[in-house]
Amino acid sequence: MIIFNLLRRYPIIPAFIYTVLIITAVFAPLISPQDPYKNSLRDRNVPPLGIEGSKSEYILGTDPIGRDMLSRLIYGARVSAMVMFFSILIGVTIGTTLGLISGYFGGHIDEIIMRFVDIWAALPFIMIALVVVLIYGQSFKILVALLALMSWPGPVRLVRAQTLSLKNMDYIASAKIYGASNIRILAKHLLPGTWNIVLVAATLNIGSIILTEATLSFLGVGIPPPTPAWGAMTASGRNYLNDAWWVAFMPGMCIFLVVVAGNFIGDWLRDRLDPSLRQLN
Numbered sequence: 001m002i003i004f005n006l007l008r009r010y011p012i013i014p015a016f017i018y019t020v021l022i023i024t025a026v027f028a029p030l031i032s033p034q035d036p037y038k039n040s041l042r043d044r045n046v047p048p049l050g051i052e053g054s055k056s057e058y059i060l061g062t063d064p065i066g067r068d069m070l071s072r073l074i075y076g077a078r079v080s081a082m083v084m085f086f087s088i089l090i091g092v093t094i095g096t097t098l099g100l101i102s103g104y105f106g107g108h109i110d111e112i113i114m115r116f117v118d119i120w121a122a123l124p125f126i127m128i129a130l131v132v133v134l135i136y137g138q139s140f141k142i143l144v145a146l147l148a149l150m151s152w153p154g155p156v157r158l159v160r161a162q163t164l165s166l167k168n169m170d171y172i173a174s175a176k177i178y179g180a181s182n183i184r185i186l187a188k189h190l191l192p193g194t195w196n197i198v199l200v201a202a203t204l205n206i207g208s209i210i211l212t213e214a215t216l217s218f219l220g221v222g223i224p225p226p227t228p229a230w231g232a233m234t235a236s237g238r239n240y241l242n243d244a245w246w247v248a249f250m251p252g253m254c255i256f257l258v259v260v261a262g263n264f265i266g267d268w269l270r271d272r273l274d275p276s277l278r279q280l281n
Contacts, residue, residue, distance in 0.1 A: 011268045014261035021258060024074050025081035032071040033059070036228050040066035045244040061246045063236065069250055072228040076251060079229050080258065083213050084206060086144045091151030092202045096194065098152070099159025100186050104167055113156070121153045125212075130221055138224035143216065147209055155201040162194045196273035203269050206262030214255045230255050 024031060034057070044066040047054045054061065060069040102113040129146050136142055166172065167190065175185050216222035217231025225232065230251040237247030 011261075011265045014264040014268075017257055017261040018265070021077050021081055025078040028074050028078045032074045033057075034068040034071045036067060036071040036075045037226055038067065042066065045240065045247070047244070048246050060250055061244070063233070063247050064240055064244065069246065072233060073230070073250060073254060076228040076230045076233060076254070079223055079227060080210055080213065083140075083144060083147065083223075084209050087147035087151060087209050087213075088202050088205050090144070090148035091205065092155050092198060094148070095152040095155025095201070096159050096191070096198050099156040100163055100190055100194070102156065103160040103163025104182070104186060104190060110160075114160070117153045117156050120149075125150050126215070126219075129216055130219070133221040138221060140223065143213065143222055146216070147212060150212060151205045151209060154205065155198060158197045158201050159194050162197045163190055166190055166193045200266060200270045200273060203262065204266035206266070207259040210255060210258050210262065 040062075043055070043058065043062050044064055046058045046062040046066075048061040048069075049056070049059055051061075058068055058070070060073065062068060063072070098113050098117075102110045125146075132146060133142060172185060172189055175189055180189075213222060213229070214231030214234065217229040218235040220232075220235070222231055223229040233251035234248050234255070237244065237249075237251075240247050
């Protein structure tokens with residue numbers, strides 16, 4: 001009963017999933033049992049342990065060209081973690097800055113920023129990504145830039161709404177009376193009041209970032225091969241679902257677990273940090 005209550009009140013399982021993801025990403029060279037790029041055509045499509053035809057050195061089997069699935073999943077976790085971290089960091093920083101400026105100054109500045117947000121949110125992101133990769137080619141930097149551009153509109157709206165309610169507080173009026181500059185008011189007085197919103201927005205973006213990265217890799221415009229990426233690994237296995245289902249299933253399951261865990265953690269943080277949603281149990 002105690003364990004059930006803990007699991008209900010705290011995101012223990014999602015936190016465990018992300019702890020494993022981070023540890024795997026950081027220590028991939030030490031954890032990986034084999035070279036993720038080494039292939040052996042004699043060992044192609046070896047099934048995972050417990051299935052007839054499996055081999056002890058390939059715990060999760062091999063892919064169509066004989067590369068160890070477990071090793072590639074481990075290195076794929078490093079790619080996903082790096083893409084997630086840098087994309088969210090850049091996107092949330094841009095979104096928070098624009099949200100503060102829009103909510104604090106209002107008027108024409110607010111109108112311009114919010115109309116730009118509306119236009120950007122209406123654009124077909126996948127099509128834009130395909131065109132950008134077609135022009136500039138595939139690279140880690142291009143992928144991070146695209147995902148950052150996808151993730152900034154959400155924080156703008158959230159931070160703007162919070163700023164609109166905070167800028168009329170007495171402590172903001174006192175700061176103006178004492179001669180505080182607009183930059184100081186934004187950085188020292190308004191920004192700390194939006195940290196809870198920023199943290200929730202960043203956490204809720206994790207799932208969409210991972211899923212979008214996987215989608216782009218699946219379409220062949222994400223991380224360039226032969227670098228292991230969960231989306232690209234899923235794509236490479238779609239033609240072998242009858243004979244080697246694990247090639248697509250294993251990375252697909254990793255994507256599913258990370259996305260679901262991110263959504264659970266984001267919902268939990270929103271319930272704890274937003275007074276209007278805080279659950280008193």
